[in-house]
Amino acid sequence: MSSTKRLRVTALATGALLLAAGCGSGGGSGDPNHLKLYNDKGAWKPYFEQMAKLGEQRTGIGMEPVGYTDEPAYTAFIKSSFRTNVKPDLFTWTTGERLREIVELDQVAETTGIWSQGIEAGDLTEQLRQYYTIDGKQYCVPLNTAYWGMFYNKKVFEEHDLEPPETWDELMDAAAKLKAAGQVPFHQTTPTSLFSFVWFEQLLAGTDPELYDRLSKGRASYTDPGVVKVMEQWKGLIDKGYLTEPGDKADPADHFKSGDAAMVMSGTWFNTSMTQRGLDLGKDYGFFLVPNVNPDLPKRSLIFESGPLCSLKKAPSPESSEKYLKWWTSAEAQEKWANARGDVSANPKVKIADPELGEVAEKATSDENRLVLRYFEATPSPVLTEALSAFDKFLNEPGSYMEVLRTIQKANDRYWKQQKAGS
Template identity: 65%
Template sequence: MIRSRPLLIAAVTSLLLAGCGSSGGTAAQQPGKTELKLYNDKGAWSKYFDEMGVLSKQQIGLSMKSVGYTDEPTYQAFIKASFRTDVKPDLFTWTTGGRLAEIVGQKQVAETTAIWQEAIKNGDLSADLAPYYTIGGKQYCVPLNAAYWGMFYNKKVFDEHGLKPPATWDELIQIADTLKKKGVPAFYHTSVLFSFVWFEQLLAGTDPDLYDRLSTGQAKYTDPGVVEVMKRWKSMIDAGYFNNPGDKTDPGDVLKTGKAAMVSFGTWFNTSMTQRGMKAGTDYGFFVIPNVNASLPKTSMIFESGPLCSLAKAPDPGASMKYLKWWVGAGAQEKWATARGDVSANPKVAIADEAIAEVGKAAGSGEYRLVNRYFEATPPPVLSAALDGFSGFVAKPETYEKVLADIQVAADEYWSTHKQGD
């Protein structure tokens, strides 16, 4: 999972064998390492990480201390600097997709193939998740988290206006119209890091095949289907359905106070609600966002999985691998998922929140068409241009054609030196 700029991260953040070496084989654990430091871009989760450190000390004799960042550029700079300095994390969080492939290509990440093979064999990880962590036929890192994206909504606002979760896109728009007439912004959006959220949702819910082709360079941002999605997004902004994108209020507070009735995020946002003392089913709810295109055979659902990694040259490779193996086990994952109120990458773990548990079960059974989150699906240079473009668009929606053209310039440059379809 990504986290960025102080408040938004803390927001969105508040709202990703003892003995397996970097080659995926076995290696003796170095003596003397009894506490690991986990560097992460999820500063608001420090409490949960530290609780895991207490549990790991009890269960495997290795404690873990969180070193959390809330500014994404600063965090990424630190991790990349650790590749060439002596200040190296024992463990660190990252993102899958192009950014993971980049540092794996630089031979900076420890291989975890043996952990994956054992975990899949004993049912602690699903083989369906492995492709997100597979580069060149080998696995790297393990799942820090798995998350399904949908809509969190303020239940009290819905109840006050006689609303219920929609079954179709038209019903969702009817809800937005009702709220607008009552002076309540229907949806949260932002001009900061998560500016891509509505683009990915509208495109995946309209034409998921086009979404996939776009991420692999087989379609262009200037193609008619993409342009139509931007027009729809613009029409929603023009209709007054969204809050002010420049508002720096934590999204968790936005939903709690009813400054916007609905917030679209991954199931990890549940943690933001529980941290604010909100109760699922009483104060807030969660529903799957209906497709824009009702004729699609399955509802498109955005999916993400954030990795927990070790450096190839970690301070104590054996200790780091021991921790990663423990992390994916049912005992650790039960604690991790329950504390945050989220789904787990481990299929054995039961989820307390009924709505989220139901979504996780349905997604795992193939009921939805899972769509890789835009942040991971899009090559890093194209993503940078897109984030800048979408950030400008939400403030000036009339610029959508120029925004798409500018992103396509970055896409053309990238795909001119990379094989399309990869």
């Protein structure tokens, strides 16, 4: 059995077991004054609990977070809830094709009214609305917003007399200097294949963002010469020893704190992991937006994600769920949520307490950048599943990049042919 098939089978089996085990207490509470918020961010439980206290004070509705740490099991549970009476009041998801998939199953509650009111009140933006719009209607609200860049260990940079780079060549020069001194420049990925796409998306978006967009829409092939070149660049970084070893089970935040890796590419939400470890942005570490590989691009390609908070059409208490979603978008709620975690906010009214993080948010939202939807959200689910497994194989066997690209392209062809046949 292939690794991809094993992943699918394991996810479904785990989800089924969890669902069976939770039939008595799983899903929503059925009490309109007490909601259960299912999420795939188990490590954020303290922050959800802080929001629950504030939310109950302001809305009169209690909220209980139910967190998962295993993504396939979580996905399987949510999808299983579509077919059973065990349904969450609220749940987290992702935008892009994965959101479209469950909307087209006629499962997700529409939030067009919340978006219209939120934009009029200045709590939501037109720029963000497009990521929550499917066939002219909006679904879910922003749980969080994040911009991707490079976190760097200030102590390591100071030891090697380095400054945040302004160009890709400067970034590569810094990596070469660090490697020559016996320091691993970059942390490669998480202990699982969930983020195996990170360097692929950054290299491709920073080289040819138009090709990146076409690829996500089935209008380009993974064997396109431009994509092949990106894989060769990625292989070059691995061959030079610029990235940590694949299969390393250590948490990226621990690698970063210890100085084992000088830099880690991640979303601004990674700042939460840093604060949890007692580190301070601006003092112990910094953050810079990654320069384009292609210096001739008119704007910096900035990887962007916005995770949605959703409710089902057949939620246990639809009116209470909608009321809570509306409150979640308010400036008061978002200020609490963002500053508790040490992250930016989807609400433009929110003042970021950390001045360093506020500066990051200001730079990220400037006209110098072209927002590029993160690969995880931009890629259709069946293709993404194959790609995550394939990129994981590449990390362990860099010479297999053409085989990897052909494998992903087969899934890409299959998906888009099915879409055309069904249209």
